[in-house]
Amino acid sequence: MIGHNGVPAAAAGRISLDPEMSVNRMGFGAMRLTGPGIWGEPNDPEECRRVLRRALELGVDFIDTADSYGPEVSERLIAEALHPYPAGLVIATKGGQVRPGPGQWVPEGRPEHLRAALEGSLRRLRLERIDLYQLHRPDPKVPFDESVGALVDMKREGKIRAIGVSNVNQQQLERARGMTAVVSVQNRYNLTDRDSEDVLQLCEKLGIAFIPWAPILGGEVEPESVRRIAGERGISTRQLALAWILAHSTQTLPIPGTASVAHLEENVAAAAVRLTPDEVQQLDSLSPAAGARGTRVSAKPASRGVTPGEGGRRG
Numbered sequence: 631m632i633g634h635n636g637v638p639a640a641a642a643g644r645i646s647l648d649p650e651m652s653v654n655r656m657g658f659g660a661m662r663l664t665g666p667g668i669w670g671e672p673n674d675p676e677e678c679r680r681v682l683r684r685a686l687e688l689g690v691d692f693i694d695t696a697d698s699y700g701p702e703v704s705e706r707l708i709a710e711a712l713h714p715y716p717a718g719l720v721i722a723t724k725g726g727q728v729r730p731g732p733g734q735w736v737p738e739g740r741p742e743h744l745r746a747a748l749e750g751s752l753r754r755l756r757l758e759r760i761d762l763y764q765l766h767r768p769d770p771k772v773p774f775d776e777s778v779g780a781l782v783d784m785k786r787e788g789k790i791r792a793i794g795v796s797n798v799n800q801q802q803l804e805r806a807r808g809m810t811a812v813v814s815v816q817n818r819y820n821l822t823d824r825d826s827e828d829v830l831q832l833c834e835k836l837g838i839a840f841i842p843w844a845p846i847l848g849g850e851v852e853p854e855s856v857r858r859i860a861g862e863r864g865i866s867t868r869q870l871a872l873a874w875i876l877a878h879s880t881q882t883l884p885i886p887g888t889a890s891v892a893h894l895e896e897n898v899a900a901a902a903v904r905l906t907p908d909e910v911q912q913l914d915s916l917s918p919a920a921g922a923r924g925t926r927v928s929a930k931p932a933s934r935g936v937t938p939g940e941g942g943r944r945g
């Protein structure tokens with residue numbers, strides 16, 4: 631399955647992050663290029679470097695990472711595998727969480743920490759400016775404006791091209807937008823977790839990218855209808871999950887993550903899957919959020935205090 635310009639990832643079309651920065655709507659999440667618990671070195675670092683190089687061959691031009699993946703390991707592998715970077719590759723990284731140990735994630739949104747985190751990312755990625763720098767998670771101990779303000783200052787200094795936020799609710803997104811141009815939101819979202827449907831709707835209204843993390847139901851129970859439709863179409867359930875995200879909203883930019891070339895190829899091929907309106911509707915109706923589409927306005931915090939853990943609800 632090949633996209634319009636000959637590469638598979640292009641089949642899903644492009645999305646603009648700013649007027650001069652657009653990417654194919656099938657990205658890659660680099661969190662899995664680490665050890666168990668998103669901690670330390672991966673089992674097979676050479677396969678991880680192959681995954682990164684193969685992603686580019688397949689037309690992926692958006693890679694998501696964070697200083698806290700490893701920590702440091704994911705960013706370092708990206709530079710080892712891909713530097714010097716080809717023109718047009720957007721590496722999005724994040725700051726705002728620290729790692730006491732495997733599977734543990736602690737928000738850290740003080741401006742001095744964010745500044746040190748950004749400097750570390752610049753060094754590891756061998757860049758002078760980060761194309762998209764995202765606040766990883768609001769820190770309840772630090773006023774949100776202070777964390778966003780630090781990113782605004784660093785953008786003014788030329789160290790950040792565009793600012794994104796992650797794990798935010800509608801109010802936090804609007805608050806950040808009151809301080810600076812926000813080009814993307816990265817929240818957990820997939821076929822069976824549509825808690826952020828309201829935030830996606832706001833992104834659609836504002837015309838900014840919504841980057842769903844955990845987009846392929848990693849390790850979760852797959853509803854029977856997902857297995858049935860995937861079987862009828864002759865595609866995997868993961869491909870169906872990705873095809874649904876792409877069809878559900880034109881503002882989505884999924885970033886499925888894997889440490890395997892075979893899984894990467896399978897995931898990127900989903901960019902070319904076209905679901906029928908009936909299939910989209912059946913999949914839409916799987917989640918309770920379905921009935922709320924177009925109507926719900928929520929003030930809930932995006933961070934739900936859930937147990938951190940690999941493949942779970944943090945990262």
Ligand SMILES: NC(=O)c1ccc[n+]([C@@H]2O[C@H](COP(=O)([O-])OP(=O)(O)OC[C@H]3O[C@@H](n4cnc5c(N)ncnc54)[C@H](OP(=O)(O)O)[C@@H]3O)[C@@H](O)[C@H]2O)c1
Pocket residue numbers: 658659660661662694695766796797816817842843844845846847848849868885886887888889890892893894896897941943944945
């Ligand atoms: N902003 C945040 O707070 C946050 C939180 C979590 C993640 N993220 C970002 O979102 C990205 C994606 O999230 P995620 O990695 O948690 O979830 P995901 O992409 O939905 O799922 C990844 C999991 O599924 C497996 N997998 C991937 N493709 C597969 C395939 N074709 N067949 C079978 N298994 C497959 C992977 O294992 P294998 O390696 O064995 O393929 C991995 O365990 C991350 O890489 C990271 O960049 C952001």
